[in-house]
Amino acid sequence: MHIAAIDYMANSGNSFLHRARPAVKVIVSLLLLIALILTNDIYKAVLLIAVPVFLLLLSKSNLKEILHLAAYPMVFSLIFALIRVQESWLAGLMVLLRALGAALNMLFLIATTPYTDIFRVFSYVLPGVIIDIFLFSYRSLFILLDKLSSMIRSIKLRGGFHPAKILFNLKNIAGMLGVLIIHAFDMSERLYRIYSLRGYSGKIPMTGSAAGAFGVSAKQNALLNTLLIDILLLLFSLIVLIGVLIPWKI
Amino acid sequence: MSHIHLPDGVLSPVFWVPGFIICFALLWFFTKRIKGEEAKKKIPLTGVAAGLMLIFMSVPLGFLPVHLGLAVLCGILVGPALGFTAAFAVNTILALLGHGGFTVIGINTLLMGGEAVLGCYIFRALSRRTGKTSSAVISNIIALLITTALMVLIVSSAVGAAHALPIHDHGHEIEAAHGAEDFSFLTFTGWSAAAIIIAAGILIESFATGLIVRFLSKIRPDLIH
Structure with missing residues (x-):
């Protein structure tokens, strides 16, 4: 399942996307996923697939490995695409594009964020x-x-x-x-x-809850840099989502 | 086996939102029962069970396009509550890897966790009367048949039963007549092929579960409750 390769990318990467806060990356992935689910336009769906690919290129992740992983959901969604083709070929194509886009979104998240940090973000909503x-x-x-x-x-x-x-x-x-x-x-x-x-009482303490998921390093300079990246990432994903929701007539 | 691997956007929110609500309600109910000293022992065990489930999926089965899930076996080994919780962890990790959509985690957990819960209770009931190996095989077959039927029901509801069937009438007699001509070919290549693969998958998984239970009964009988 290539978990080791993904884990290596997330932990060894040093791009500005790797340094962004995990919570922000989770929100960005979810916003892009929502945009992909809401759209029924082929062109918008293709653009939404290009977004995580662009982000993955910026993060300097191993795109070959990522695309290999993204191919699995494409194969699994083939049966649903074939069923939808009976409605129209566009509906079938949309199923494939959504599967690919959603997988790439999730892969962007895990290729730039270590699992432990993602779980830390989840700890705000899960027991x-x-x-x-x-x-x-x-x-x-x-x-x-x-x-x-x-x-x-x-x-x-x-x-x-x-x-x-x-x-x-x-x-x-x-x-x-x-x-x-x-x-x-x-x-x-x-x-x-x-x-x-080691004193485990049924709950592993998440060290530096504010420091890991919503805040970062001790250095103020790094904090400011990360804050800027976070704001830009959030703005970018919001613009993408709004762009998908607005029915453009040019 | 019943794992859907449905991508995001195929199921409408009418399906996946209640799926999440029911899944979280069950998780809340099951995890509430794990407390204090018991938690210290059961949480690592559930984590390891989830790890095992993920690993079972990566075992090659030769030319068949199915993979083992062994959720029933996990249910038998760790119990229904922990088996269901492990299924949630498995589906979330799989969704993060792009295997199955993020929005269908709830439905996938209900199906996979349902296998663990059903299989465990059927095994417990049967193993009092018959041998453990045969009980494991029978409980696996019953649990998989039920969850696979549910999966087919969900998928056909999601895409529209009319479109999911190999022949559907668009209201035109000519089209229906052509459909009837194509029926045998489509039936063989489409739904029959899928049914044969699913049946083969169920048999292989049940057989594997039986063999593993037989192996464990000889080596570590304390693991089989």
Whole structure:
């Protein structure tokens, strides 16, 4: 699922978009998403796809990787597009464009913002328990993915996987997943003990709540720069949204 | 299996807004029950279960265009409440990656979480009478059939049942006659093909769940409640 590549882009990037506040980027993504859902015009939809691509180019993210990821929802939406084609080909095309645009919006957000910062923004609207579950899921995902990839490699090297033999594969995969589940449960026990020792009481404290999501670094200069970026980003997305809502007749 | 992967903008707000409301109401109900000392143990477990669900989706199945979800298995392992909560975490992370729309997180959670809840209760009821492996397979098939039927219902309602069907009458007799000629071809390539893929997916997932439950029953029977 290319999670590691996206995570690397979000954490190692140093563009002005990476430095913008996570809350602002979440709002910008949502505004662009709303604009995409509201529009029924093909030209506006194409322009709305160009917006996240432009932002991704500015953020110097790996566009090849991003477009590869954005292709998945296009494939999944193909069936809905084919159904809509029976109404009109434009309706079918709109489904594909919306899928691509929405995926690019979300990918812009996660390619420029580390997951922990996004979860911190979510913590303003979601209960702490859910945020903790997000954090534990994310943490365990990387460990288990690593374990899984080495297991799959091992199975393939021993001749335990053949693309045409579904039942044969399934038996071996079931055993592999069983081992992975045991490993995952042991890991959850370990996590419980580690966090208990560190004073975990059912809620992971989000360090610097104001400092991370809505404010930034200690330096005033950086703060002013970020503030300017945030205002410009918000203004830009608002203009895009209003531009979509207004029926232009030129 | 029942995961829709619907993009944003296909479902109207009439569907996804109530989907979010019901989903959050259920989440509130389930998470309210996790408190104090219990939370310390159950939150990491739910997080790991969500991580497992995400990983199951990345397991290759050869040439079949379906992926495992194993939500029922997660329900059996961690219980219905935590299984539903894990499904929400999975769908949110998937939506952030562009897999499925952001607006359909609620509906996706209701379907995937519904699999976990239904599958868990059916498994508990059946495993008192029959073996764990067969109970896991049967509960998986029943839960997947129900949630897949719901998914088809939602999708056909969203795009309009008339347009979703392989043949629909536009009110013109000539068109209907042409439709009847094309019917067998369209039925085979369109809906029948989709039905065969879905049926194969349900069988594979149920078989996989049964095999994993059998494996765990031998190695770590304490994990299967």
